[in-house]
Amino acid sequence: MANSYWVEPDVKFVRQLKTMGGDTLKKCYQCATCSVVCPISPEERPFPRKEMIAAQWGLKDKLVGNMDVWLCHQCNDCSTYCPRGAKPGDILNAVRGMTITEYAWPGWLGKIVPDARFWWLLLAIPIAIFLVLLGATGYLKIPEGEIEFAKFFPTLLVDLVFVPLATLWIPLTFGIGISRFMKAIHNNAVAEGKAKRNDLNIPDFLKSLVCTIPTILSHSKFSQCTANKDRYLAHLLVLFSFAGLFVVTNIFFVALYILQLPGPYSQANPVKIFANLNAIALLVGVILMISNRLKDRGPNVGKGSYFDWSLILLVLGLVATGGLSELTRLAHLPSIAYPMYFAHLVFVFCLFAYLPFSKLAHLVYRTLAMAYSRYALREPCE
Ligand code: SF4
Ligand code: SF4
Missing domain, CATH: 1.10.1060.10 (Alpha-helical ferredoxin)
Structure with missing residues (x-):
């Protein structure tokens, strides 16, 4: 029995x-x-x-x-x-x-990020932080003369917010979230007899992780799909343009603090050209994502949840305000360029601060789960 x-x-x-x-x-x-x-x-x-x-x-x-x-x-x-x-x-x-x-850790943030009732609060947090910072340092005004974003929001203040976010907040919160996740999937695999052994063998797991990376970069699993095959290109564009913009940010950081070369940089600068190409690719990718999701694929296929759309709209806001602040700076329109730059920084803050709790976190969760699946001998590395 x-x-x-x-x-x-x-x-x-x-x-x-x-x-x-x-x-x-x-x-x-x-x-x-x-x-x-x-x-x-x-x-x-x-x-x-x-x-x-x-x-x-x-x-x-x-x-x-x-x-x-x-x-x-x-x-x-x-x-x-x-x-x-x-x-x-x-x-x-x-x-x-x-x-x-x-x-997620902290749990309350994990609960409010995917909750449509709190979108205004998530935007209000960076707006309040920036207004307090600018007000306290006497920068809360539209500067006179040639448009330079550093005259409005000094680079030191920008870095005061974003460097701790990138180097402390994201590693700490993401680290706690994914270590809890890895423990749970390993315990489940052991309970179901899928894991090779009861302890998680880190070198073996890392080997699986390394051979999972090409699958992620080529989106080869995505290309096996039929119904939503067109999402493949949009995902690739967004993934690689984000990677490109990450590289550009690091180059500009080194240029500013190590080589002592402050911006704004010429449009003919090769790094600036690379940055603009990535921004265009990101815009195209996100527009494709929106049109793919809005396509009528019959009553059985949904158009996505708030969790999906909040990230798509955040990325659209990020790239639109970034592009518009640059274009209005070149067109000498300070009353539009500075507020656009402020809005752009609000979107960048949202992307960084809420990354471990947003849909974007799936990139890391999925990579780890795919690697663990290999590790658990479903698809061993060659
Ligand atoms: S959406 Fe359905 S068919 Fe596509 S990968 Fe997921 S489970 Fe498979
Ligand atoms: S009815 Fe259930 S089991 Fe059958 S295809 Fe739909 S989801 Fe799958």
């Missing part, structure tokens, strides 16, 4: 899942079509049907600590073929959002 298993449904978790975009989960009648049509699902312990059962029963521990949820690239082939309109692709996306919230 099979062992009995006492199921304690977490009704609160089911309710939260519905508000994160998983409102169709009760429609599933377990036909398994989704697992059959998913181009990425492995033969052994395929998804997403088993996750649909866990979601319907509110089995939170089987979902938030489940590496398989992160192997899904939300291509929506499963949702397209689901005979019940249960949108399994959207359910897994909602579970990923809840995983980021579950392991």
Whole structure:
């Protein structure tokens, strides 16, 4: 006789899942079509049907600590073929959002970042910090003469905010979140007999991580999808333009503090050209993302949750204010250029400060889960 298993449904978790975009989960009648049509699902312990059962029963521990949820690239082939309109692709996306919230530190920030009721608070925090900083240092005014952003918001003040964010806040909060996540997926893998051993062997795991990177960079899993194949190009553009802008920021940091070469830099400067090309690629990528999400793909494919859209709109705001502040500076329009620069810094703050709690965190969570999946011998490194 099979062992009995006492199921304690977490009704609160089911309710939260519905508000994160998983409102169709009760429609599933377990036909398994989704697992059959998913181009990425492995033969052994395929998804997403088993996750649909866990979601319907509110089995939170089987979902938030489940590496398989992160192997899904939300291509929506499963949702397209689901005979019940249960949108399994959207359910897994909602579970990923809840995983980021579950392991977030500090927990209150993890809860308010994906909550549509608090968008104004997230914007108000940097606005208040900047106004206090500028007011206290006597810079709260539009400067006279040639437009130079450093005359309005001194570089030292910008760095006073962003250097601690990048070097302390992000590593600390992200580090705590992902270490909790790794512990959970490892414990689950051990409990299910998937892990090679009970301890997490760091050198073996790092080897798996290294051989996962080419898959991430080439988006090769994404390209196996059918229904949402066009999202492949948009994702690639956004990923590589962010990487390019990260490189540019570091070059300008070195130019300013080590080589003592303050801006503004000429438009003919090769680094500036590279920066502008990346900004254009980011704008094109985010516009493609918006048009892809708004496309009518039939009633079974959703258009995304607040969690998805808040990041897309943040990146759009970031690139639009960055471009407009530069263009209005060149056009000598100080009354537009300075407020645009202020708005741009607010968006940069939101991107940095809320990164470990936003949809952007999926880049790191997914990379680690894919590496762990290899480590657990599903797809060993060559
Ligand atoms: S989500 Fe849809 S396709 Fe998958 S098992 Fe449920 S009803 Fe079937
Ligand atoms: S959204 Fe795509 S990758 Fe994810 S489970 Fe469905 S078919 Fe598979």
